[in-house]
Amino acid sequence: MLRYTLRRLLLLGVTLAVASVLIFLMTAVLPGNVGRIVLGPFASAEAVAALNAELGLDRPVLVRYWEWVGGLLRGDWGRSLSLDTAVLPLALERLGRSLVLAGFALVLLIPVALAAGVLAGLRPGGVFDRCASVIGLVLGAIPEFVTGVLLIVTFAVVLGWLPVQALPPDDAGVIEWLQHLLMPALSLVLLLFAYLFRMTRAGMITELGAAYTRTAVLKGLPMAVVIRRHVLRNALLPTITVIGAQLGWLVGGLVVVESLFRYPGIGSLLQAAAANKDIPLLAGAALLVTLVFASANLLADLVYAALNPRVRHALGD
Amino acid sequence: MIHRPHAVLPEATDLRRRRLLQSLGLAGIAAGSGVWPGLLRAGEHGGQAARRGGTLRVALPMADSIDPLQMSAGGSIAIVQQVAEYLVWAEDDLTLRPVLATDWAPRNGGRTWIFRLRQGVRFHDGREMTSADVVASFRRMVMPDSPSAASAQLGFLRPDGVSADDRYTVRFELDRPIGAFPYYTHIYNAVILPEDYAGDFADSPIGTGPFRLVDYRPQEGAVVERNPDYWDSPRPYLDRVELSLYDGSQPQVLAMQGGAADVMLGAGYIDARPLFDDEDIEIVAAPTARHRQLCMRADQPPFEDVRVRRAVALAVQRPALIDTLLGGYAALGNDHPVADVYPLAVDLEQRERDLAEAQRLLREAGAPNGFPVDLYIGRVEELPQYGQVLQQQLAEVGIRVNLQIEPLNVYYDHWTEVPFGLTDWVSRPTPDQILSVAFRGDAEWNAAHWRNDDFDRILERFQAEPDAGRRSELATRLAGILNEEVPAMIGYFNDGLRPVTRQVRDVTGNLSNYLDLTRAWLA
Numbered sequence: 123m124l125r126y127t128l129r130r131l132l133l134l135g136v137t138l139a140v141a142s143v144l145i146f147l148m149t150a151v152l153p154g155n156v157g158r159i160v161l162g163p164f165a166s167a168e169a170v171a172a173l174n175a176e177l178g179l180d181r182p183v184l185v186r187y188w189e190w191v192g193g194l195l196r197g198d199w200g201r202s203l204s205l206d207t208a209v210l211p212l213a214l215e216r217l218g219r220s221l222v223l224a225g226f227a228l229v230l231l232i233p234v235a236l237a238a239g240v241l242a243g244l245r246p247g248g249v250f251d252r253c254a255s256v257i258g259l260v261l262g263a264i265p266e267f268v269t270g271v272l273l274i275v276t277f278a279v280v281l282g283w284l285p286v287q288a289l290p291p292d293d294a295g296v297i298e299w300l301q302h303l304l305m306p307a308l309s310l311v312l313l314l315f316a317y318l319f320r321m322t323r324a325g326m327i328t329e330l331g332a333a334y335t336r337t338a339v340l341k342g343l344p345m346a347v348v349i350r351r352h353v354l355r356n357a358l359l360p361t362i363t364v365i366g367a368q369l370g371w372l373v374g375g376l377v378v379v380e381s382l383f384r385y386p387g388i389g390s391l392l393q394a395a396a397a398n399k400d401i402p403l404l405a406g407a408a409l410l411v412t413l414v415f416a417s418a419n420l421l422a423d424l425v426y427a428a429l430n431p432r433v434r435h436a437l438g439d
Numbered sequence: 440m441i442h443r444p445h446a447v448l449p450e451a452t453d454l455r456r457r458r459l460l461q462s463l464g465l466a467g468i469a470a471g472s473g474v475w476p477g478l479l480r481a482g483e484h485g486g487q488a489a490r491r492g493g494t495l496r497v498a499l500p501m502a503d504s505i506d507p508l509q510m511s512a513g514g515s516i517a518i519v520q521q522v523a524e525y526l527v528w529a530e531d532d533l534t535l536r537p538v539l540a541t542d543w544a545p546r547n548g549g550r551t552w553i554f555r556l557r558q559g560v561r562f563h564d565g566r567e568m569t570s571a572d573v574v575a576s577f578r579r580m581v582m583p584d585s586p587s588a589a590s591a592q593l594g595f596l597r598p599d600g601v602s603a604d605d606r607y608t609v610r611f612e613l614d615r616p617i618g619a620f621p622y623y624t625h626i627y628n629a630v631i632l633p634e635d636y637a638g639d640f641a642d643s644p645i646g647t648g649p650f651r652l653v654d655y656r657p658q659e660g661a662v663v664e665r666n667p668d669y670w671d672s673p674r675p676y677l678d679r680v681e682l683s684l685y686d687g688s689q690p691q692v693l694a695m696q697g698g699a700a701d702v703m704l705g706a707g708y709i710d711a712r713p714l715f716d717d718e719d720i721e722i723v724a725a726p727t728a729r730h731r732q733l734c735m736r737a738d739q740p741p742f743e744d745v746r747v748r749r750a751v752a753l754a755v756q757r758p759a760l761i762d763t764l765l766g767g768y769a770a771l772g773n774d775h776p777v778a779d780v781y782p783l784a785v786d787l788e789q790r791e792r793d794l795a796e797a798q799r800l801l802r803e804a805g806a807p808n809g810f811p812v813d814l815y816i817g818r819v820e821e822l823p824q825y826g827q828v829l830q831q832q833l834a835e836v837g838i839r840v841n842l843q844i845e846p847l848n849v850y851y852d853h854w855t856e857v858p859f860g861l862t863d864w865v866s867r868p869t870p871d872q873i874l875s876v877a878f879r880g881d882a883e884w885n886a887a888h889w890r891n892d893d894f895d896r897i898l899e900r901f902q903a904e905p906d907a908g909r910r911s912e913l914a915t916r917l918a919g920i921l922n923e924e925v926p927a928m929i930g931y932f933n934d935g936l937r938p939v940t941r942q943v944r945d946v947t948g949n950l951s952n953y954l955d956l957t958r959a960w961l962a
Contacts, residue, residue, distance in 0.1 A: 155852060157586065160504050162511025163851045164865075164876065166591035166883060173509065173586030204503040205657035206641035212657060271693070278697040286697030287683075289659070381686035384694070386659050390686060394658060397848060398503060 243326025262316030288385035325357035366422025370415030523646025549616035570603035616903035725948025809837020817850030887926035
């Protein structure tokens, strides 16, 4: 297990290095021009050239990459080209916020979706199964900018129960934080519910029909014990992989939810950095997201291994 | 027509006019009170005394750099304008209010301008603002090889052309006479910063403004607090202003509806529609010179033939554009940028749709069945929809428009190269500022690549002319040439729409979408 973890961590380093090269190469072909974007369409060409030179953008992309890597190794993540600030504190603050939102969404999502999936899987085709499946599919098909607007209009504009914006004031306590985050988290839950629910349900159905389950039932174990001790353990394995994969998206990919609820996280930071061709910011933020994504997958794999002795043994423990 | 008339219009006949009248006076007070808006404007608070205190929450569009030298985004400009000030402020009726300058006068036929500065104005760090600061601020903008967003507009000023006569007098020696030069000191980048400003406004935001910047977070917003030592005491009335940046207009509109913002800097008509029916929200509308230019490359086929360009202008149904795209919140355009809002009398017949004439011109130009053409458009406000309406309208004379709708940064990378492009132009306090950068033969933003030596000569005289009567006469000639030659079809001038909640007082609309909160207060 330890060797496996170390190997995975090494692989993570390689992933990050490759990702950083790709990010830099990509920015070389992105449309637009930083100087023009900052100074606006009506600035003179000389001024734009002057700004680009001041930012060092007139040099080849490989030279800039080399300098960026050098800075990174010294702990200097560089300065954003378009936002008058250092990359690392900004990206970390945004990442922290995104993690909080993703965590809150998962805390709401996982128990509900798993419980519903288990219940539905126990009686496939039953009333509960049908209702949950249809509702989940419908909600999952509605994009988050629609559910988000519906939530805001209902709970913030008409009822006035929840704040319109997700960004809480600086002095907000935990309760106030959660109040602000409830709607954006809910819109994510609605989007992801069907996916997780169906994975769990399918896992339950498969495992309930498996030979070992029948054996357990026939040898006289009570149903509750069969489900808890045998079925769930196996049925949840694919679900854990899915959750790990969703975490990356929940942290780094939430542009729409972040702008709609005005919750500046790392997703919108990445999007703005790409639109502005702000290479140090884009590269730094993307690196952080890659790190989170890869760590989430690693974590999911480790949990998977912990739950599944076959994998554990295969890893040579 | 000099101004949009503050006229005696039958109540309730025309929603747009009525809203304009309201806004020209004060948000929320002029409505239905039976009082003349003009009278309300004279007394600053419409008879009510301004109340001190409170926090105003303003929704702004997303901004990048807030360095005054480089900024170009509306959100950045609105933040900086609370902290730093200009020599003068152009009011929404284009009168000039003295701010850091108390008075100014041309010498030498408008080639030299002398500005006298207000004495005793202090920067937020306690130092007195003097001519040295003003000189440094202007030199910074026009220094060669300087990353300055404003240098393109100040082509007639050299770094050594601005100098101090004494501690409170600044002299501008221009390359050529500029009759409306005081308006050029109100370019959004031209805020007065300390002489030793080092380009780090986000870290050391020092201005003379009514508010001090106490917190700034990139892409999130800024918090400013009342400057207790403001020169124009007892203003400002607000204790604190929270300026929040939003990504897109829908979140801003939702914030207004949900009571999370009191003012929205500016709204496009399509986005702001939900706010029109909201009891608690007033739309402050102001006429502007903001417009969209449908530029046609005059140096290559098919638009090198002036008859083809004229045919395009004749095929466009302008009132339909204004109704469909802007719900009536716009003024008719006549293919030149000298909007009615300017204090100039342009005497020119309004071009109207004439399909028969358009077809005749196309026939003469050798394109009886029209032609296919790519129209490039940046994705912003109503422009994509504008493109679709144009596509339909031009199809009626056989011009088959193929729409190329692009993200704004892509469009702005090649907008002066495309054969046929629709560009959004911001409002400027004088028409010279648009005419000289968009239509002069050698202008950098002459997207039509159109050149007319007569026009350039008249434009130079117009720019130099300080007399209002002669300016009107020259403006009419310039507008006439543009209307005749149509380097760009200009269908309308957008009204500026600024949603505010009802307890907000004395936040006016602005021609340039600038935000002045020195007089604002909360009822």
